[in-house]
Amino acid sequence: MQIILASTSPYRQQLLARLAVSFKTEAPEVDETPRPDEPADELVTRLALAKARAVAKRYPQAVVIGSDQVAELDGRLLGKPGNRAAALDQLTASSERCVCFFTAVAVCRHASGHERVHLEPVRVHFRALSRAETLRYLELEQPYDCAGSFKVEGLGISLFQSVESADPTSLEGLPLIALSAMLRELKLQVP
Numbered sequence: 601m602q603i604i605l606a607s608t609s610p611y612r613q614q615l616l617a618r619l620a621v622s623f624k625t626e627a628p629e630v631d632e633t634p635r636p637d638e639p640a641d642e643l644v645t646r647l648a649l650a651k652a653r654a655v656a657k658r659y660p661q662a663v664v665i666g667s668d669q670v671a672e673l674d675g676r677l678l679g680k681p682g683n684r685a686a687a688l689d690q691l692t693a694s695s696e697r698c699v700c701f702f703t704a705v706a707v708c709r710h711a712s713g714h715e716r717v718h719l720e721p722v723r724v725h726f727r728a729l730s731r732a733e734t735l736r737y738l739e740l741e742q743p744y745d746c747a748g749s750f751k752v753e754g755l756g757i758s759l760f761q762s763v764e765s766a767d768p769t770s771l772e773g774l775p776l777i778a779l780s781a782m783l784r785e786l787k788l789q790v791p
Contacts, residue, residue: 601788602662606655611746611753612667615774619790621783628654628666640672640702641719648704649717656710663786664710667774669703671748678748687738687749691759695729699748703770707782714786718778720770724748727761 603623605616616623628651634643652666671678673693681687701724706717737759743751750756752771769776780790 604655604662604664606651606664606666612774626655630654640670644668644670644702644704645719648706652706652708656708660710664708666706669747669773671699671701673699680747681744681749684738690749691734694726699724703775705775705779716782720767720775722771723764725761
């Protein structure tokens with residue numbers, strides 16, 4: 601059975617590769633605009649499912665994986681900053697605070713009507729961050745394409761005081777524990 605990752609994210613590709621399954625990638629081409637007053641958990645769940653469904657319609661026999669992630673601080677969504685100034689604002693706001701990251705993963709197979717979605721929250725407690733060390737971090741890692749302005753798989757881990765999570769890969773962008781179970785449910789071999 602063909603597996604397709606409905607994402608062009610290199611981070612999600614690296615994560616899925618950890619499961620030692622053969623897969624290809626396909627851009628889902630889904631509008632990711634949040635709906636008015638849409639809570640973060642509902643947004644990522646909706647988008648993960650929409651991405652998987654969009655690609656599954658093009659490949660009805662394939663197992664399609666969609667995922668999305670957003671960070672939330674005091675009810676405000678923290679998406680991908682896109683540039684240094686926005687990243688500095690996000691990290692400054694996160695200093696000595698708890699940011700909740702929501703990552704959803706969806707698995708669809710259009711031909712059989714199979715759909716599953718899982719939401720995995722992660723609470724990240726940031727330590728006190730000085731402006732100088734935040735600027736140094738941004739210079740070294742340039743995490744402008746990452747929700748919350750850090751790369752946990754890199755130097756971003758040094759910004760934290762602690763992390764509360766049932767699945768550490770969720771913070772990287774694809775909850776592999778839940779995804780492994782979803783793939784096994786479809787009788788796919790996941791070591």
